[in-house]
Structures are given as structure tokens and as C-alpha cells.
Amino acid sequence: MIEWRRDFHKHAESGFLEMRTASLVARQLSKLGYSLKIAEEVMKADQRMGMPSPQKLDEHYKWAEQNGADLEWLPNFKNGMTGVVAVLETGKPGSVIAYRFDMDALDIQEEMAEGHFPFDQGFQSVNADKMHACAHDGHTSIGLGFAKTLMNNKEKLTGTIKLIFQPAEEGTRGAKSMVAAGVVDDVDVFIAMHLGTGVPTGEFVAGNSGFLATTKIDVIFKGETSHAGGKPEDGRNALMAASSAVLGLYGIPRHSAGASRVNVGVLNAGSGRNIIPGSAQMKIETRGETSEINDYIRSQAFAVLSGAAAMYGVEVATEVVGEAKSSIPSKELVDMLYDVAQSSPYFTKTIDWSTDSAGSEDATYYMEHVKANGGLATYCVVGSDLAAGHHNERFDFDEKSMLSAVDILYRSALKLNKV
Numbered sequence: 001m002i003e004w005r006r007d008f009h010k011h012a013e014s015g016f017l018e019m020r021t022a023s024l025v026a027r028q029l030s031k032l033g034y035s036l037k038i039a040e041e042v043m044k045a046d047q048r049m050g051m052p053s054p055q056k057l058d059e060h061y062k063w064a065e066q067n068g069a070d071l072e073w074l075p076n077f078k079n080g081m082t083g084v085v086a087v088l089e090t091g092k093p094g095s096v097i098a099y100r101f102d103m104d105a106l107d108i109q110e111e112m113a114e115g116h117f118p119f120d121q122g123f124q125s126v127n128a129d130k131m132h133a134c135a136h137d138g139h140t141s142i143g144l145g146f147a148k149t150l151m152n153n154k155e156k157l158t159g160t161i162k163l164i165f166q167p168a169e170e171g172t173r174g175a176k177s178m179v180a181a182g183v184v185d186d187v188d189v190f191i192a193m194h195l196g197t198g199v200p201t202g203e204f205v206a207g208n209s210g211f212l213a214t215t216k217i218d219v220i221f222k223g224e225t226s227h228a229g230g231k232p233e234d235g236r237n238a239l240m241a242a243s244s245a246v247l248g249l250y251g252i253p254r255h256s257a258g259a260s261r262v263n264v265g266v267l268n269a270g271s272g273r274n275i276i277p278g279s280a281q282m283k284i285e286t287r288g289e290t291s292e293i294n295d296y297i298r299s300q301a302f303a304v305l306s307g308a309a310a311m312y313g314v315e316v317a318t319e320v321v322g323e324a325k326s327s328i329p330s331k332e333l334v335d336m337l338y339d340v341a342q343s344s345p346y347f348t349k350t351i352d353w354s355t356d357s358a359g360s361e362d363a364t365y366y367m368e369h370v371k372a373n374g375g376l377a378t379y380c381v382v383g384s385d386l387a388a389g390h391h392n393e394r395f396d397f398d399e400k401s402m403l404s405a406v407d408i409l410y411r412s413a414l415k416l417n418k419v
Contacts, residue, residue, distance in 0.1 A: 001141040001142065001144070001145040001399075001402045001403070001406070002141075002399050002402070004140070004141040004144055004145075005137050005138050005140075005141040005399060005402065006118075006121070006123040006137075007024075007068075007123075008021055008024075008103075008132065008137040008140055008141065009118055009123050009124075009125065009132045009137040010118075010123040010124065010125060010126055011067060011068065011125075011126060011127070012105035012110075012125040012127050012130040012131050012132050012137070013060070013064075013103075013104065013105055013127070013130065014104055014105050014106065014107055014130055014168075014170070015050065015052075015104045015167055015168030015169075015170055015171060015173055015174060016048065016051055016052055016057075016080035016082060016104075016167050016168050016173070016174070017052060017056070017057070017060045017080065017082070017104075018077075018082040018103045018104055018167050018168075019060060019061055019064040019069060019074060019077040019078070019082060020063075020064040020067060020068060020069040020074070021082075021103050021140065022038070022073070022076075022077045022082040022083070022084050022103065022165065022167070023064070023069045023070040023071075023072075023073040023074040023076075023077060024068075024069070024070055024073075025084050025103070025140065025143075025144065025165050026038060026070070026073040026076070026084050027070040027072070027073055028144050028147075029084070029086040029144070029147055029163070030073075032147055032148060032151045033151055034086035034087060034088060034147065034151070034163075035086070035087045035088075035089065036084065036085070036086055036087075037084075037085045037087070038073075038076050038077075038081075038083065038084050038085070039076045039077060039081035039082070039083065040081055041085075041181070042083040042084070042085045042164075042178055042181050042183050043081050043083045043177045043178055043181050044177045044180040044181045045079075045081065045177070047176050047177035047180040047181075048080070048168070048173065048174070048176075048177045049168075049171075049172075049173040049176065049216075049320060049321050049322050049323065050168070050171050050173045050216065050218075050321030050322050051080060052080065057078070057079060057080050061074075061078050063127075067126075080167075082103070082167040082168075083164075083165065083166060083167055083174070083177070083178055083183075084164075084165040085162055085163065085164050085165070085178075085183055086147060086162070086163040086165075087160065087161070087162055087163075088147075088150055088151065088154065088157075088160065088161040088162075088163075089160055090154060090157045090158050090159060090160065090161075090417070092157075092158040092159065093158060093159065094157075094158030094159020094160070094417040095159045095160075095188040095189055095416060095417055096159060096160045096161075096162065096186050096187050096188050096189075097159065097160070097161050097162070097187070097188065097189045097190075097191070097413060097416055097417060098161075098162040098163075098164055098183075098184055098187040098189070098190045098191070098366070098370075099143070099146065099161070099162070099163055099164065099190075099191050099192070099193075099409060100164045100166055100175075100190070100191075100192040100193075100363055100366060101139045101140055101142065101143030101163065101164065101165050101166065102136045102139055102140075102165075102166050102167075102169035102174075103136055103139070103140045103165055103166065103167055104136055104167055104168050104169055104170050104174070105125070105130050105131055105132045105133070105136065105137070105170075106130070106131055106132070106133045106134060106170055106391060107129055107130065108129065108130075108131045108133050108391065108392075108393055109128065109129050109131065109393060110124050110125045110131040110133070110393055111124075111393045111394045112124060116387070116394050116396065117387060117396045118396060131393065131395075132395075133390065133391050133392060133393065133395040134170065134390045134391060134395070135194070135195040135196055135384070135390070135395075135397050136169065136170075138195050138384075138397055138399070138401075138402055138405075139193070139194070139195065140165065141402055142193075142195075142402050142405045142406055142409070143163055143165055145402065145403075145406045146163070146405075146406050146409050146410065147163055149406055149410050150410065150413060153410075156414060156418060157413060157414070157417050157418065158417045158418065159416075159417040161413060161417070162183070162184075162187065164178065164183060164184075164366075166178060169361070169362055169363075171216055171321065171322040172214055172216065172322040172323055172324035172360055172361070172362040173216075173321065173322045173362070174362065175324070175362035175363060175364075175365040175366060176323065176362065176365050178365075178366075179365045179366060179369050183366075184366050184369055184370050185369075185373070187366075187370050187373075187375055188370075188375045188376070189333065189370075189375060189376050189377070189416055190366050190367060190370040190375065190376070190377040190378075191333075191337075191377070191378055191379075191380065191409070191412060192361070192363035192366065192367070192378075192379045192380070193379070193380045193381065193382055193405060193408075193409065194361075194379070194380075194381050194382070195381075195382050195383075195384040195397050195401055195402075195405065196381075196383070196384045196386050196390065196397055196401075197356075197381050197390065198356070199351075199381050199382075199383035199384070200383045200384075200385055201383050201384050201385045201398045201400065201401050201404075202346070202347060202348040202349065202383055202404075203347065203348070203349045203350070203351065203383035204341045204344075204347045204349070204350050204351070204380065204381070204382060204383060204404075204408060205350075205351045205352075205353075205354045205380060205381040205383075206329075206334045206335075206337035206338040206341065206350065206351065206352050206353070206378065206380055207329035207331075207333075207334035207337070207352065207353050207354070207378045207379065207380065208329070208353075208354045208355075208356070208379045208380070208381055209327070209328045209329055209353070209354070209355055209379075210354060210355050210356045210357045211324070211326060211327065211359065211360055211361045211364055211379070212259065212261065212287040212288060212289060212294070212326065212357065212359065212360050213287065213288045213289075213290060213291040213293070213294035213295075213324060213325050213326040213360070213364075214285060214286065214287045214288075214294060214322070214323065214324050214360035215285065215286045215294060215298045215301075215320060215322070215323050216283075216284075216285045216320065216321050216322030216323065217283075217284050217285065217286075217301065217318055217319065217320055217321065218281070218282070218283055218318070218319045218321050219242075219245070219281065219282040219283070219284060219305060219316065219317070219318050220279065220280070220281050220282075220316070220317045220318075221238040221241045221242050221245075221269075221279065221280040221281075221282075221308075221309060221314050221315070221316050222238060222278070222279055222314060222315045222316075222317070223235065223236035223237055223238035223241065223276075223277070223278045223279065223280075223312065223313070223314035223315075224236040224276070224278050224314075225271075225275055225276055225277070225278035226275070226276040226278075227274065227275070227276075228273075228274045228275060228276050229274060232276060234276075235276025235278070236276070236278070236312060236313045236314050237276050237277055237312055237314070238269060238277050238278055238279050238280040238312075238314050239269040239270050239277035239280050240277075240312050241280065241308045241309050241311065241312040241314045241316070242267055242269055242280035242282055242308070243267075244308040244311060244312070245282065245304055245305050245308035245309075246264050246267060246282075248304035248307065248308060249262050249264055249284060249301055249304050250262065250264075251304075252297060252300045252301065252304065253300075255288065255293045255296055255297070257289070257290070257292070257293055258288065258289030258290055258293050259287075259288070259289040259293070259357075260286075260287065260288050260289070260293050260294075260296070260297050261285075261286065261287035261288070261297070262284070262285070262286050262287075262297055262301060263284065263285050264282060264283075264284045265283050265284065265285065266281070266282060266283035267280065267281075267282050268280065268281045268282075269281070284301065285322075286298045286301050287360060288326070289326065290326045291325045291326050294326070302318065305318060322362075323362075324360045324361060324362040324364050324365065325364040325365060325368050326364060327363075327364035327367040327368050327371075327377070327379075329353075329367070329377060329378035329379060330371065330376035330377055330378060332376055333376040333377065333378045334352055334353060334378050335352065336412070336415060336416070337378065337380055337408070337412055338350055338351075338352040340408065340411045340412055340415050341408055341411075343411065344404070344407050344408055344411060345407075346403065346404035346407050346408070347383075347404065347408070354381070361379065363379055364379075367379065380408070382401055382404055382405040382408065383401065383404075384397040384398045384401035385397070385398040385401075386398075
């Protein structure tokens with residue numbers, strides 16, 4: 001797993017560009033004897049959000065060809081359909097259990113200096129502004145290690161086990177397309193896991209309900225450029241509209257039912273000091289403790305954007321480029337994982353439930369879908385000491401924690417579907 005992890009880390013690929021990663025994952029799973037469904041079989045193209053441009057997809061495909069991708073599997077993932085689902089059929093009756101592993105990196109420039117472990121060991125990212133700064137390289141490696149463990153112990157299992165290798169978790173963009181493709185329609189039990197998130201090595205959290213529902217929105221205001229000194233009255237100022245929108249967004253009243261968030265992360269506008277800006281671009285997000293609270297903030301945000309555009313006589317275009325729900329883990333499944341963790345030699349402390357805020361996660365799409373169909377779902381955390389916080393250029397995790405993760409996942413499979 002360490003070898004896999006360091007290879008994935010070195011060749012970091014961000015959302016829907018995980019072509020090299022997916023090709024190697026598919027090759028390994030196929031060698032192990034899994035039945036595979038990939039690309040269009042497990043993703044709905046029109047349900048993907050925040051897609052890279054066709055040019056970027058083509059450029060990255062060529063990069064993957066030249067940088068160690070499996071050339072037999074690679075063509076399947078050319079158009080950003082980078083999902084992989086491995087199915088283990090035991091041939092014996094039992095539940096359908098699914099485990100999710102995310103594969104994508106972040107658009108962050110990795111630290112290139114002594115004292116940063118990947119740099120010191122020579123496996124720092126070779127891709128500029130691409131870095132595994134949230135342990136997804138570890139998650140993918142855990143998924144492969146878990147797959148090998150399951151296949152080596154197939155005779156001890158019953159039912160069906162699905163291993164979901166998902167693209168584009170960052171920005172909450174990839175899960176929706178896999179749920180829409182029916183990947184978890186037949187699933188009785190769903191488990192997602194994460195390394196770290198502030199939990200130290202040796203600890204395990206069986207259920208985390210701290211994820212906020214979220215919507216990611218790209219915004220373009222389109223006005224009319226004009227000479228700022230000679231003909232200002234002919235201009236329609238997109239920068240003014242965007243600036244007013246920023247103030248309006250931060251002025252949205254908070255919701256009494258729970259935590260709510262709004263943030264403007266990017267505002268770009270203008271080309272010169274003597275030109276009325278004719279265009280402006282914004283990247284914003286909303287969040288809520290529940291999906292209903294996020295829906296409230298989201299609708300208010302769209303109203304603010306429309307109002308700002310009308311006030312300055314400009315047009316506004318919006319695109320939802322990421323979205324996730326809130327979800328509460330199933331208590332029955334949390335209790336089971338808590339009990340299972342007590343028997344693992346890798347954990348010195350087990351926590352049944354955490355409500356600590358952990359940002360947002362699109363694994364909630366699977367969780368809510370499975371629960372709506374009468375199944376059980378949870379999101380667990382395997383502790384791992386971190387060199388720096390998630391999404392930081394110096395991020396690194398304790399590689400020993402990957403074995404702890406495989407152990408708890410295997411024990412859960414035995415408990416849920418044993419002979």
C-alpha cells in the first residue's frame with residue numbers, strides 16, 4: 001500500500017482527470033479477479049459537475065499515456081469518466097455491501113523543501129499545482145489493499161461486496177453522477193471512510209455526522225466596457241454588480257435551525273484603470289447544517305446575484321459546479337462498527353459518534369440514497385497523525401494508518417457478511 005500510495009501521490013490528478021490512477025486501479029482489481037464496471041457503466045455524464053475543459057481532458061490524457069498509465073485500460077477513461085466499481089460475488093446469499101474510496105487530488109502546489117516527507121523521499125507531485133493534500137492517495141491504496149484482503153479470504157464471506165473508486169470528491173462533484181448511474185441502487189449497507197480529519201493515529205470514529213450540505217456556484221456578470229473618462233455613461237459596470245453581490249451575499253440572514261455559511265472565494269474583474277469593466281467572474285459557495293438550511297442560503301444567494309445584476313443593468317449567468325447533502329449515519333451500523341473496532345489490535349481508542357464539523361462530503365449522496373431504499377450507511381474516520389492540516393501544501397499522513405483502515409474495513413465485511 002505504501003508503494004501504491006507514493007506512486008499515486010507523485011502522479012497527482014485532480015477531479016475527472018484521474019485517468020492514470022483509474023487505469024492502474026482497474027488493472028490491479030482485474031488481476032485480483034474482480035468483475036469490473038467502469039466509466040459510462042458507473043457514471044452519468046450529464047450529472048457530473050465542474051468538468052475540466054475538453055482541451056484540458058485531451059492534454060491530460062496525453063500526459064497519462066507518457067507517465068505510466070496502463071495503456072490497455074486508459075482509453076476507457078479518456079473523456080473524464082474515471083469511475084471504477086469492482087464487484088465481488090461470493091456465490092452465497094447475503095447482503096450487498098458497498099465501500100467508497102475517492103481518488104482525486106487538489107489544485108494546490110506542493111511544498112518543495114526539506115522537512116516535507118514526500119519531498120525528502122522523492123515522491124512529491126510531478127504535476128504543478130496538483131497535490132494529494134487530503135489523503136485520497138491513501139484512500140485509493142487502502143481500497144486496493146482491502147480488495148486484495150477480501151479476495152484472499154473470499155471463502156469466509158457471503159453476499160456481494162462492491163468497491164467504489166470515485167473521481168472528483170473535492171468540490172463535491174463526482175458522487176452524484178455515480179448515484180445517478182445506479183451504482184448503489186441494490187446496496188444494503190454503505191460505508192465511506194477518511195484518514196485523519198483531526199483524529200490521531202490509533203483512534204477510530206464509527207460515525208461522523210458533522211458534514212454540511214453545500215452548493216458550489218460559478219458566476220459571470222456580463223456588462224459593457226466603455227472609456228471611463230470619455231464615455232462612462234455608455235458602460236455597464238460588471239465590477240460594481242459583482243462588488244454589490246459580495247456585500248449582499250455576506251448580508252444573507254443566518255438560519256435559526258442550525259449552522260449556515262456563505263463564502264466568496266474568487267472575484268476577478270476589469271482590465272485597466274480607465275476602462276469600465278464589462279465582465280466579472282466569481283466563485284462562491286453556500287453551506288448548511290442540513291440540506292434544508294443550505295437550500296435556504298442557496299436560494300437567497302441566487303436572489304442576491306439576480307438583484308445585483310438588475311441594479312447595474314448587467315446580465316448574470318450561474319453554474320452549479322458542485323453539490324452535496326447533509327446526512328446522519330445509521331445508528332445500528334455505527335454501533336456495529338464501534339463494537340468491531342474493539343477487537344482490532346490497531347486502535348487504542350474508539351469513538352462511536354462525532355458531530356465535529358468536517359466541511360462537506362459528497363459521500364452523503366450515496367448515504368442518503370441507500371437509506372432512502374431502506375439500507376444502512378455511515379461515514380467513519382480512521383485516525384492518522386498529520387504533518388499539516390488537510391488542503392495544506394505541507395500535508396502528509398501517517399502511512400501506518402492505512403493498515404489500520406484495511407483491518408477495520410475487513411472486520412466490518414466479516415461481521416456483515418460472514419459464513
